[in-house]
Amino acid sequence: MKELSSVSWQLSTCQVIQNPIGIFDSGIGGLTVVKAIQAALPAERLIYFGDTARVPYGPKSQVTIRKYAADDTAILMRYQPKLIIVACNTVSALALDVVEKACGNIPVIGVLKAGASLAVQVTQNKRIGVIGTQATVCSNAYAFAINQQDSGIEVISQACPLFVPLAEEGFINHPATKLVAEHYLSEIRKQDIDTLVLGCTHYPILRQVIEETIGKEIRIIDSAEAVAYRTRELLSESGLLNHSTKTAIPHLLVSDLPQKFSMLYQLFMGSELPDVDLVEV
Amino acid sequence: MKELSSVSWQLSTCQVIQNPIGIFDSGIGGLTVVKAIQAALPAERLIYFGDTARVPYGPKSQVTIRKYAADDTAILMRYQPKLIIVACNTVSALALDVVEKACGNIPVIGVLKAGASLAVQVTQNKRIGVIGTQATVCSNAYAFAINQQDSGIEVISQACPLFVPLAEEGFINHPATKLVAEHYLSEIRKQDIDTLVLGCTHYPILRQVIEETIGKEIRIIDSAEAVAYRTRELLSESGLLNHSTKTAIPHLLVSDLPQKFSMLYQLFMGSELPDVDLVEV
Numbered sequence: 001m002k003e004l005s006s007v008s009w010q011l012s013t014c015q016v017i018q019n020p021i022g023i024f025d026s027g028i029g030g031l032t033v034v035k036a037i038q039a040a041l042p043a044e045r046l047i048y049f050g051d052t053a054r055v056p057y058g059p060k061s062q063v064t065i066r067k068y069a070a071d072d073t074a075i076l077m078r079y080q081p082k083l084i085i086v087a088c089n090t091v092s093a094l095a096l097d098v099v100e101k102a103c104g105n106i107p108v109i110g111v112l113k114a115g116a117s118l119a120v121q122v123t124q125n126k127r128i129g130v131i132g133t134q135a136t137v138c139s140n141a142y143a144f145a146i147n148q149q150d151s152g153i154e155v156i157s158q159a160c161p162l163f164v165p166l167a168e169e170g171f172i173n174h175p176a177t178k179l180v181a182e183h184y185l186s187e188i189r190k191q192d193i194d195t196l197v198l199g200c201t202h203y204p205i206l207r208q209v210i211e212e213t214i215g216k217e218i219r220i221i222d223s224a225e226a227v228a229y230r231t232r233e234l235l236s237e238s239g240l241l242n243h244s245t246k247t248a249i250p251h252l253l254v255s256d257l258p259q260k261f262s263m264l265y266q267l268f269m270g271s272e273l274p275d276v277d278l279v280e281v
Numbered sequence: 282m283k284e285l286s287s288v289s290w291q292l293s294t295c296q297v298i299q300n301p302i303g304i305f306d307s308g309i310g311g312l313t314v315v316k317a318i319q320a321a322l323p324a325e326r327l328i329y330f331g332d333t334a335r336v337p338y339g340p341k342s343q344v345t346i347r348k349y350a351a352d353d354t355a356i357l358m359r360y361q362p363k364l365i366i367v368a369c370n371t372v373s374a375l376a377l378d379v380v381e382k383a384c385g386n387i388p389v390i391g392v393l394k395a396g397a398s399l400a401v402q403v404t405q406n407k408r409i410g411v412i413g414t415q416a417t418v419c420s421n422a423y424a425f426a427i428n429q430q431d432s433g434i435e436v437i438s439q440a441c442p443l444f445v446p447l448a449e450e451g452f453i454n455h456p457a458t459k460l461v462a463e464h465y466l467s468e469i470r471k472q473d474i475d476t477l478v479l480g481c482t483h484y485p486i487l488r489q490v491i492e493e494t495i496g497k498e499i500r501i502i503d504s505a506e507a508v509a510y511r512t513r514e515l516l517s518e519s520g521l522l523n524h525s526t527k528t529a530i531p532h533l534l535v536s537d538l539p540q541k542f543s544m545l546y547q548l549f550m551g552s553e554l555p556d557v558d559l560v561e562v
Contacts, residue, residue, distance in 0.1 A: 054335060060539060064334055165443055165446040169442055176457045183455070260415065
C-alpha cells in the first residue's frame with residue numbers, strides 16, 4: 001500500500017509539474033514579469049491574463065480593485081495553475097488576501113513582496129526608495145512589507161503617474177520623459193537612498209532614464225526580476241520546477257484587444273504578438 | 282376637446298421643461314461640457330454620469346465601447362432626461378447610434394458633431410485640424426462629420442494620447458507638456474490649417490499650451506462650448522428651454538470614486554466637489 005501511494009503521489013506531482021504558472025495584471029505591464037520568468041525558467045508553461053478592458057487599476061477605489069482581483073484570479077483558476085503570480089502592484093498592495101483566499105492551497109507570489117524582499121537583501125545603508133502609481137504609494141504597502149522584514153529600514157516613496165502613459169507612448173528616450181523623471185525624482189534623490197524599487201511593472205521600460213536621473217550609484221530593484229527569482233525558489237522548494245528542455249510559449253488572455261496591443265506587446269516583450277484569447281470580465 | 286388637449290399638451294411640455302439634461306462621459310473629462318452648459322444655461326438641471334470605473338474608453342475596442350455606451354445611456358434614462366449629451370468623443374465617434382436607439386424620441390447631442398459643425402462654420406480656407414485620442418482619430422469620425430457638411434474641406438488629424446494624463450496630473454504649464462505639445466503638433470502646424478478642433482473633452486485644460494504651440498492665428502474650437510451652443514439652439518427650437526431664474530446645481534453620478542477625484546473636479550470645474558452618488562455598472 002505504501003509503495004502504491006508513493007507511486008500515485010509521484011504521478012500527481014508529475015501532473016502538477018506540467019501545470020502552468022498563472023500570472024495576471026491590470027493590463028499589459030505584467031508582461032515584464034512574463035519576460036523575466038521566461039528568461040529564468042524557459043520550460044515553465046505560463047498563462048497570462050491582462051485585464052485590458054478595465055486598465056488602469058491604480059486610480060480606482062479599493063472596493064473596485066478587490067472585486068477585480070477576485071475576477072482575475074477566477075479566470076486563471078480555470079487553467080489549474082500550480083502557482084499564481086500577481087504581477088499587478090496595485091492588487092499586490094490592496095487585495096493580495098482576496099487572491100490568496102480564492103487560490104486555496106495554491107501558492108501566490110505578489111510582485112510587491114518579492115520586490116520588497118530583494119530590496120531588503122540589497123540595501124547597505126537601510127534607506128530604500130520606492131516609486132509606483134498613486135494607489136501603490138498611497139497604500140504604503142511597500143514600506144509595510146519592507147518594515148515587516150526589517151523595522152530599521154527607512155522607506156521613501158514617490159508616486160510617478162505619468163511614467164505609465166509615457167512608457168506606453170514609446171517616449172523611452174524623449175526629452176519630455178527626462179523632464180518628467182526630473183520632476184518626480186528630484187526630491188527622492190536628495191534622501192540618501194542606496195536602493196530604488198521600481199514598484200510598477202511598466203517602469204522597467206523606462207529603466208535607463210530612471211537610472212540616469214536617480215544616479216548610477218543607486219541600485220535599481222526591478223520587481224519583475226525579483227518575482228522570477230522568488231518563483232524559481234518556491235517551485236524548487238516544493239519540487240514543482242519543470243526540468244523539461246522544451247521552451248514553452250506563453251498563453252495570452254485579455255479582456256479587451258486595444259488598438260495598440262500589438263505595438264505594446266512588441267515594446268514589452270521584444271517579439272511579435274502571438275495568438276491571444278479574449279475573455280469576458 | 283381641442284382646448285383640453287391643448288392644455289394637457291402645455292402641462293406635459295411644462296413638465297418636460299423641468300426635466301434634466303443628461304450628460305455622460307467615460308470619466309471626468311465631460312465636466313468641461315457641464316461647465317460650458319452651466320455658463321450658457323444656468324437654469325437647466327444637469328445630471329452628469331462619469332464612468333470613472335471604466336475610464337479610459339479611448340484605447341478600448343469598438344465592441345467594448347458600444348457596450349459601455351448602452352450602459353451609460355441606461356443609467357441616465359432613469360432620470361427622464363429631456364435631452365442626452367454624449368460628452369465622450371470616443372462614444373460620439375463609435376457608438377452614437379447605440380445611444381440614439383436607447384433614447385427613443387429623446388434628442389441626442391454628440392460632442393463630436395457639435396464640434397465638427399462649429400468648425401465648418403468658422404473655417405475660411407477649408408483646412409481644419411483635429412486633435413484627439415487614438416480611438417477618436419483612428420475612427421476618422423471628425424473628418425466624416427465635417428465632410429458630410431462640406432465635402433470640400435480638408436481635415437488633418439493627430440492623436441495626442443499624453444494630453445489626458447498630463448492634464449490630469451495638473452502639468453498645465455510644465456515644460457514637459459510644452460515638449461509633448463511640440464512633438465504632437467509640429468506636423469499639423471505645417472499643414473496650413475486655420476481652425477483646430479479640440480476633439481477630446483480634457484484638452485480645454487491644456488488650451489493655453491496648445492494655442493501657443495499651434496500659433497495664435499489659428500482659431501481653436503472647444504467642443505464643450507460647441508455643445509453648449511447646440512444645446513441652447515435645440516432646446517429653444519423645441520420650446521424646452523428652462524427660463525427659470527434659479528441656478529441649478531449639477532447632480533453627479535460616478536461608477537467609482539478615484540482617490541484624485543476631488544482634485545480633478547477642482548481642476549475641471551474651478552469649484553469644490555459637491556455630493557456625488559456612486560452607481561454600479
